[in-house]
Amino acid sequence: MVTTGEGAHEAAPPRAAHQTASAGDCAIVARGLTKRFRGGQVAVDDLHLAVPRGSVFGFLGPNGSGKTTTIRMLLGLVQPTSGGCDVLGRPMPAGLAATLPKIGALVEGPAFYPYLSGEANLRRYDAADPAADPRTVSARVGAALERVGLGAAARKRYRAYSLGMRQRLAIAGALLGPRELLVLDEPTNGLDPQGTREVRSLIKDVAADGTTVFVSSHLLTEVEHMCTHVGVMRSGRLVTQGPIAGLRAGHAPRVRVDTPHVAQAAAVLRRLGLAEVRATAEPGEAERVTALLGEHAPERVCALLVTDGVAVRGFTVERPSLEEVFVSLTGEGFDVDA
């Protein structure tokens, strides 16, 4: 049921990533998905997306970059201007009726009654789904509440729920049945740190059961902590997509040597065959040499420097953070605070 109140490798081009993914292995495939609103605003521009089955796919981008519009198109809530998408192997929106029961989605929050319990709210919510069998509502609601860890608080009034509990109840609404795909649009927006932790942990649990999770966020750390894959949006366009590990691995580690003997250290590194050797010994600056580590064992590099008489004050292998990788890809940063 869709809940709505009225979400590679080094610089792999988005289109190439889509082309290499087999559609059968993907829960979501978008081909040239584009949305131009009346007035000419292009919210989503030629989006090619491949979301592998079983992944937790972080759909990352700053506010206004087109995440919600994309999610609405994927769920058949908004008609694309051009392009198309398959969700769980069926084209949308033509395959909506067959696909929707297998999708749990949270796009904006459902409105819950504050004076009703979590359980009573979910019963009302379930009743709004024409495909749900009323004879089995108790089992469905009970299972969903247990799934999100609200079994013990089922009879508590909604208004007494914490922010995290409220959001978990909203996710329970999306899990009122076995789902192959869970789509969450900014599920931790507005939550306190405790609520954020609860929701993240719930998402990991749902994914561990084999459900593909597509989750949008404007927070880099969120995606880094929860997701196996990421797609990065900027101004309506997909900048990159792929496995998070691959994205980071594509950006090579550098070795940094702090030493007063910069010229000698640089010579040793060059002799060893390290690439991009850069020495810094300007007055007032730290005296250091950096280079790409490549396939070299850092302990061997360090030992050879010392053997050669270089006074090594510090030796570090620096791997770029995900934020640095994204900045290098997009030319801008993201919010990193949760």
Ligand SMILES: Nc1ncnc2c1ncn2[C@@H]1O[C@H](COP(=O)(O)OP(=O)(O)OP(=O)(O)O)[C@@H](O)[C@H]1O
């Ligand atoms: N119904 C609409 N009519 C006109 N423009 C719209 C409409 N919906 C969204 N937009 C515009 O499209 C762009 C993308 O919006 P969208 O909500 O998809 O981005 P988002 O990444 O989800 O951002 P946020 O996290 O702030 O919701 C924005 O510039 C927004 O103002």
